Amino acid sequence: MPQRQRWHRAADRRFVPELCEVEYYRRAAESVAGRLVAHVDAPDPWYCKRGATPESLTAALLGATVTGARRRGKLLVLDLHTGRRLGLRFGMTGRLIVDGVAAIAQLEYDSRCDDPAWDRFSLTFGDGGELVVRDTRRLGGVELDPDEDALGPDAATLGAGELGAALAGGTAALKGRLLDQARVAGLGNLLTDETLWRAGIDPARPADSLGPDEVSHLAEVVRDTIAELVVSGGSHRGTLQPERRVGGRCLRCDVELERRAIGGRTTYSCARHQR
DNA sequence: CTCGACTCCTGTTAGC
């Protein structure tokens, strides 16, 4: 098979739970609101985070009624009528399956791993339906009463003032700050590359080197990009994504994209128009 | 406080 075609196929599969994907999970999880938890299955103690155990999760959840599903950044929160909250994180390969239907059909790496063997956590409801977290690589996790305030403002509604505060006083690379969930919640590696490419800003610039107009513009691009990608199907629908590979080219400038490690993450950017 | 380096995990892929 020609190399170009292989790249294209790989790009098609690239799909990681970032903000857009977790928003789909949230919408799917809304349908369990009003239901009573009749059974809790937490077979993997490693998957229970921040002091939670299969026993403590069962104690907190069994008999509780879910009252709603919220999202902050990449964290999905199920509210319970008891006032307690269940936090779900999906890592890189976590999927949410509600009543047997996957909230997203396909994620990177696990297209052929749609296997109940990777079920890390599930709730069964009084009506017989269920909510399952299926995570091949176990980088996600489940916790009780997550500290939502430890997360920065949600990227989907990021204001210029909020972004300015998130970037202030940082000499490290802009991209590193954007990936820091305590500063801005919801941006992952793909979405960060996408927004900086669209905004025409070099990801390696010091975070506090952006002028007020750049901050304002970037915040707008972040909001618009997320809004667009939530409508069009997820992070992998980004304009940059098909070119986000070795040898990929900038669709604006038709030059080869630069590939670097910034903030510890593989970064693709255009040396010509991202300044 | 900031921030880079390291670690977790496992399917895929590059390279010998």
Add this chain to the structure above:
DNA sequence: TGCTAACAGGAGTCGA
């Protein structure tokens, strides 16, 4: 052809 090692990235921890 078959094996191995690097790679992918969200998030926590550690130490300078």
